[in-house]
Amino acid sequence: xxxxxxxxxxxxxxxxxxxxxxxxxxxxxxxxxxxxxxxxxxxxxxxxxxxxxxxxxxxxxxxxxxxxxxxxxxxxxxxxxxxxxxxxxxxxxxxxxxxxxxxxxxxxxxxxxxxxxxxxxxxxxxxxxxxxxxxxxxxxxxxxxxxxxxxxxxxxxxxxxxxxxxxxxxxxxxxxxxxxxxxxxxxxxxxxxxxxxxxxxxxxxxxxxxxxxxxxxxxxxxxxxxxxxxxxxxxxxxxxxxxxxxxxxxxxxxxxxxxxxxxxxxxxxxxxxxxxxxxxxxxxxxxxxxxxxxxxxxxxxxxxxxxxxxxxxxxxxxxxxxxxxxxxxxxxxxxxxxxxxxxxxxxxxxxxxxxxxxxxxxxx
Amino acid sequence: xxxxxxxxxxxxxxxxxxxxxxxxxxxxxxxxxxxxxxxxxxxxxxxxxxxxxxxxxxxxxxxxxxxxxxxxxxxxxxxxxxxxxxxxxxxxxxxxxxxxxxxxxxxxxxxxxxxxxxxxxxxxxxxxxxxxxxxxxxxxxxxxxxxxxxxxxxxxxxxxxxxxxxxxxxxxxxxxxxxxxxxxxxxxxxxxxxxxxxxxxxxxxxxxxxxxxxxxxxxxxxxxxxxxxxxxxxxxxxxxxxxxxxxxxxxxxxxxxxxxxxxxxxxxxxxxxxxxxxxxxxxxxxxxxxxxxxxxxxxxxxxxxxxxxxxxxxxxxxxxxxxxxxxxxxxxxxxxxxxxxxxxxxxxxxxxxxxxxxxxxxxx
Numbered sequence: 001x002x003x004x005x006x007x008x009x010x011x012x013x014x015x016x017x018x019x020x021x022x023x024x025x026x027x028x029x030x031x032x033x034x035x036x037x038x039x040x041x042x043x044x045x046x047x048x049x050x051x052x053x054x055x056x057x058x059x060x061x062x063x064x065x066x067x068x069x070x071x072x073x074x075x076x077x078x079x080x081x082x083x084x085x086x087x088x089x090x091x092x093x094x095x096x097x098x099x100x101x102x103x104x105x106x107x108x109x110x111x112x113x114x115x116x117x118x119x120x121x122x123x124x125x126x127x128x129x130x131x132x133x134x135x136x137x138x139x140x141x142x143x144x145x146x147x148x149x150x151x152x153x154x155x156x157x158x159x160x161x162x163x164x165x166x167x168x169x170x171x172x173x174x175x176x177x178x179x180x181x182x183x184x185x186x187x188x189x190x191x192x193x194x195x196x197x198x199x200x201x202x203x204x205x206x207x208x209x210x211x212x213x214x215x216x217x218x219x220x221x222x223x224x225x226x227x228x229x230x231x232x233x234x235x236x237x238x239x240x241x242x243x244x245x246x247x248x249x250x251x252x253x254x255x256x257x258x259x260x261x262x263x264x265x266x267x268x269x270x271x272x273x274x275x276x277x278x279x280x281x282x283x284x285x286x287x288x289x290x291x292x293x294x295x296x297x298x299x300x301x302x303x304x305x306x307x308x309x310x311x312x313x314x315x316x317x318x319x320x321x322x323x324x325x326x327x328x329x330x331x332x333x334x335x336x337x338x339x340x341x342x343x344x345x346x347x348x349x350x351x352x353x354x355x356x357x358x359x360x361x362x363x364x
Numbered sequence: 365x366x367x368x369x370x371x372x373x374x375x376x377x378x379x380x381x382x383x384x385x386x387x388x389x390x391x392x393x394x395x396x397x398x399x400x401x402x403x404x405x406x407x408x409x410x411x412x413x414x415x416x417x418x419x420x421x422x423x424x425x426x427x428x429x430x431x432x433x434x435x436x437x438x439x440x441x442x443x444x445x446x447x448x449x450x451x452x453x454x455x456x457x458x459x460x461x462x463x464x465x466x467x468x469x470x471x472x473x474x475x476x477x478x479x480x481x482x483x484x485x486x487x488x489x490x491x492x493x494x495x496x497x498x499x500x501x502x503x504x505x506x507x508x509x510x511x512x513x514x515x516x517x518x519x520x521x522x523x524x525x526x527x528x529x530x531x532x533x534x535x536x537x538x539x540x541x542x543x544x545x546x547x548x549x550x551x552x553x554x555x556x557x558x559x560x561x562x563x564x565x566x567x568x569x570x571x572x573x574x575x576x577x578x579x580x581x582x583x584x585x586x587x588x589x590x591x592x593x594x595x596x597x598x599x600x601x602x603x604x605x606x607x608x609x610x611x612x613x614x615x616x617x618x619x620x621x622x623x624x625x626x627x628x629x630x631x632x633x634x635x636x637x638x639x640x641x642x643x644x645x646x647x648x649x650x651x652x653x654x655x656x657x658x659x660x661x662x663x664x665x666x667x668x669x670x671x672x673x674x675x676x677x678x679x680x681x682x683x684x685x686x687x688x689x690x691x692x693x694x695x696x697x698x699x700x701x702x703x704x705x706x707x708x709x710x711x712x713x714x715x716x717x718x719x720x721x722x723x724x725x726x727x728x
Contacts, residue, residue, distance in 0.1 A: 082446070093517050121485070124512065124523040125605070148488065153457050159488040160524055241489070 001226070003143065003163070003233040005240055015143060015167040015229045017222065022056050022170040025131065026064035029102065032166060034127055037100035041066045042091055044115035045106040046075040049133050052176050057106055057131065066102075069095040073111065077265075080110045080150045082158075088118035092126075102127045102165075108134035108181075109141035113156075116147030120162030130167045134177055135185035136271065139192070139228035142167050144236035144246075161241055169229070171221055174214045183211050184271025186306035187252070189224060191278060192231040194299055195251045198345030200227040205298065210306040247349045251339035252278035255358075258324035262316060268309070275308040282341060283361045284353060290340040298344065318362035322355055365590070367507065367527070367597040369604055379507060379531040379593045381586065386420050386534040389495065390428035393466065396530060398491055401464035405430045406455055408479035409470040410439035413497050416540055421470055421495065430466075433459040437475065441629075444474045444514045446522075452482035456490075466491045466529075472498035473505035477520070480511030484526030494528045497537045499549035500635065503556070503592035506531050508600040508610075525605055533593070535585055538578045547575050548635025550670035551616070553588060555642060556595040558663055559615045562709030564591040569662065574670040611713045615703035616642035619722075622688035626680060632673070639672040646705060647725045648717060654704040662708065682726035686719055 004012035016028070029035055041061055045054060050072050061068045071091040073084050088103075097103075103126055105115035112130055119128035132142035148159020174182065193201030203223060207213055213221045232249070239245040256277030259268060268276070282296040303310050312318075325336055335351035336358075342348055368376035380392070393399055405425055409418060414436050425432045435455040437448050452467075461467075467490055469479035476494055483492035496506035512523020538546065557565030567587060571577060577585045596613070603609040620641030623632060632640070646660040667674050676682075689700055699715040700722075706712055 082450070086446070089515060089522060093515065093521070121512075121522050121524055123521060124510070124525060146488070148485075151453060151457065157457070157487060158453060158485050160485055161488060 001230050001233060003237055005237055010163055010240060011165070013163060013165050013167065015169065015233060017138075017169040017171065017225050017229060019172050019218065019222070020170060021168065022053060022131070022173065023060050025057060025104075025168055026060040026062070026066060028166065028168060029061070029066070029129065030064050034102055034129075034165060035064075035066055038098040039065055039067050040095060040097055040101040041068050041104055042088075042095055042097060042101070043068060043070040043104045043106050044088060044111055044118070045070060045072055046108075046111055047072055048075065049107045049111075053106060053133065053173055057104070061104075073114070075110070077110055077150070077155075080114055082149060084114055085118060085149050088115060089122060092118065092122045097122065097126060099123050099126065102129060104129045104131060105142075106131045106133060108132065108137045112137055112142050113147050113159075114149055116145075116162055116164065117149055117159060120147050120160040125162065128162060128164045130164045132167065132169055133173045135174055135182050136188060138169050138171075138174075138225055139185065140188050140232060142169075143229055143232040145240070167229070169225065171214070171218065171225060174221070177214075179211070180269065182214065183307050184269045184275075186210050187271040187275035187278065187303065187308055189228055190299065190302045190306065191249075191251050191274070192228045193302070194278065194341050194344060195248050195339065195347035196231040196235065196345060197227055200224065200231070201298075201302075201344050203227070204302050207305070210302065244349065247337065248339050248347045250337075251341065251347055252281055254325060254336060254338055255280045255321065258321045259312070259316070261324040262320045267313070272309055275303045275306070276310070276312060279303060279310055280312070280361060281338065283364065284338070284357055285340045287357055287361055288340070288353065290348075291342055295341065295344050299341075312362065318359055321362055322359055325355070325358070365594050365597060367601055369601055374527055374604060375529070377527060377529050377531065379533065379597060381502075381533040381535065381589050381593065383536050383582065383586070384534060385532065386417060386495070386537065387424050389421060389532055390424040390426070390430060392530065392532060393425070393430070393493065394428050398466055398493075398529060399428075399430055402462040403429055403431050404459060404461055404465040405432050405468055406452075406459055406461060406465070407432060407434040407468045407470050408452060408475055408482070409434060409436055410472075410475055411436055412439065413471045413475075417470060417497065417537055421468070425468075437478070439471075439474070441474055441514070441519075444478055446513060448478055449482060449513050452479060453486060456482065456486045461486065461490060463487050463490065466493060468493045468495060469506075470495045470497065472496065472501045476501055476506050477511050477523075478513055480509075480526055480528065481513055481523055484511050484524040489526065492526060492528045494531045496531065496533055498541055499538055499546050500552060502533050502535075502538075502589055503549065504552050504596060506533075507593055507596040509604065527604075531593070533589065535578075535582065535589060538585070541578075543575070544633065546578065547671050548633045548639075550574050551635040551639035551642065551667065551672055553592055554663065554666045554670065555613075555615050555638065556592050557666070558642065558705050558708060559612050559703065559711035560595040560599065560709060561591055564588065564595070565662075565666075565708045567591070568666050571669070574666065608713065611701065612703050612711045614701075615705070615711055616645055618689060618700060618702055619644045619685065622685045623676070623680070625688040626684045631677070636673055639667045639670070640674070640676060643667060643674055644676070644722075644725060645702065647728065648702070648721055649704045651721055651725055652704070652717065654712075655706055659705065659708050663705075676726065682723055685726055686723055689719070689722070
């Protein structure tokens with residue numbers, strides 16, 4: 001499928017999903033006309049991913065005549081820093097990347113965000129290719145052109161919109177993804193079903209083991225990846241730079257971020273917090289009459305089947321959640337912005353959720 | 365005049381030039397609809413400029429209800445670094461800038477480039493306003509959306525295209541500009557005459573004291589500013605992201621940069637080196653039959669009248685210049701890219717200049 005931008009100024013790009021496709025990356029870049037002027041490619045990756053998939057990626061590129069250099073950065077959100085970015089710049093300089101050279105991100109969201117930001121800003125913009133290796137990157141962060149790094153005081157405060165020239169997804173690589181990471185990303189998968197794609201929601205409902213589909217049902221996983229990528233592509237095509245529609249992607253995130261903050265980013269990972277945030281946002285939506293109790297139960301069932309937490313731990317004080325929400329960057333003119341599901345496959349953005357209702361729901 | 369982009373995706377903007385306009389900045393921002401959501405403005409400036417013009421700028425904004433913070437950074441190219449950028453980010457954080465807040469650059473090219481880059485990347489992009497206070501910034505760097513910082517190994521290696529929402533030029537402020545800086549910028553003014561605007565060239569030819577017009581002929585200076593801004597605006601409108609046409613702006617820069625490098629950025633400032641580069645590029649163009657000797661002499665006359673150097677010092681070895689040129693980032697697939705004037709007001713980009721001819725001309 002492709003991401004096309006109606007304005008025709010931003011170049012559209014293909015999202016290609018195929019098992020075993022990693023070996024075909026070099027040929028694909030040639031077919032896209034990349035590497036015509038400069039054959040230099042810088043792969044940015046992390047140690048574990050590069051150990052598993054580095055050789056295949058490098059060989060695929062080298063066999064098509066690319067001059068490949070690689071930079072391995074430590075894994076994890078805490079390394080998404082100006083210091084890591086500087087290492088990418090230094091590698092770009094050392095390897096004499098030119099304006100027509102290519103940066104390839106081989107990794108998850110952290111690698112993709114940093115490598116994409118370096119590609120956005122080195123020589124004012126190089127071609128960039130996403131090869132996502134986590135479920136979360138495949139369905140979310142690799143698509144849509146958001147790139148950036150963290151500031152010591154906050155996540156993603158420094159960044160740029162820089163669309164990739166290609167998103168090249170090989171579902172085979174998910175077999176080595178840690179189980180908890182796979183489950184967590186399932187929260188975002190379910191999110192697309194709730195806010196955008198009823199058919200996806202039904203496919204997920206028909207699966208018995210959402211946490212195990214990469215081993216038990218690879219064909220279903222493939223279909224899910226296609227649906228999610230299509231949902232994200234449709235949403236960002238219509239709203240490249242986060243005007244309004246794109247905000248619905250934050251479903252579950254208003255409360256989710258607050259839960260992450262209150263638990264010091266330790267107890268839950270991002271996907272787990274978002275799953276909880278969706279449960280709570282859904283309950284608020286029922287409370288306020290935005291959607292039906294039966295839809296909320298169907299959503300809950302999916303989150304449960306993904307083996308994700310469905311209840312806020314007793315030791316978290318709802319008051320802390322409320323306080324954390326008030327500081328979120330999704331606050332606009334002092335009002336907390338909420339994404340409310342209206343039906344399975346449809347959601348709206350509203351600032352009409354009062355914190356009293358949130359507090360009431362959190363206490364249930 | 366306005367800078368409009370044919371694609372309609374990039375928002376166009378006005379370049380307003382008027383003596384004494386500094387006091388009207390706040391009102392202008394309101395008229396443009398800026399500050400509707402967030403009233404926060406961060407002014408980035410340098411010590412001397414802020415001492416002269418800071419109060420007027422702050423008062424103009426504050427009187428329209430803006431909440432104004434300011435950050436003063438040390439002046440000079442050597443401070444166009446990641447460390448200075450970090451200070452802007454910290455000020456943005458400290459002053460709680462939101463996505464709809466505004467960054468104003470009050471200064472020359474260094475301040476404009478850094479503040480613009482911070483505006484391009486903080487929260488993935490804030491509104492940005494250029495208030496250029498040097499002749500060079502007024503005619504060149506403030507227009508066109510190039511922003512960035514230096515890497516220890518090279519100038520402008522890190523950057524982004526981020527168009528300002530407004531370029532607000534008050535020629536009155538040029539009265540405090542150091543004389544050498546004024547003269548140096550005149551090289552870029554003459555450049556527009558040669559590569560783009562025959563009428564401008566003729567206006568310049570009619571002036572007796574190009575180095576003194578800010579005092580002797582303010583009306584002529586105004587006309588020159590309008591012509592230069594219009595030239596730059598036309599060129600960048602047609603080629604926002606430096607595809608091809610925009611390259612003609614590098615007239616005089618291929619040799620000019622080499623001269624700066626060979627003299628360790630000490631003997632000549634940028635404009636002086638560009639002036640020399642134009643003399644040499646013009647001589648090459650005559651040698652290769654691109655343009656006429658009489659045009660070259662008319663160009664030389666202007667550079668001389670601007671009190672800019674017109675001859676390479678004897679102690680510079682032409683071989684060093686050739687070596688430095690070979691390392692320039694305007695090298696494309698191993699060939700040195702030259703801008704050659706064809707007539708007064710017209711230039712082309714070519715890779716057909718062989719280094720033997722350059723060497724021959726350098727020895728004259």
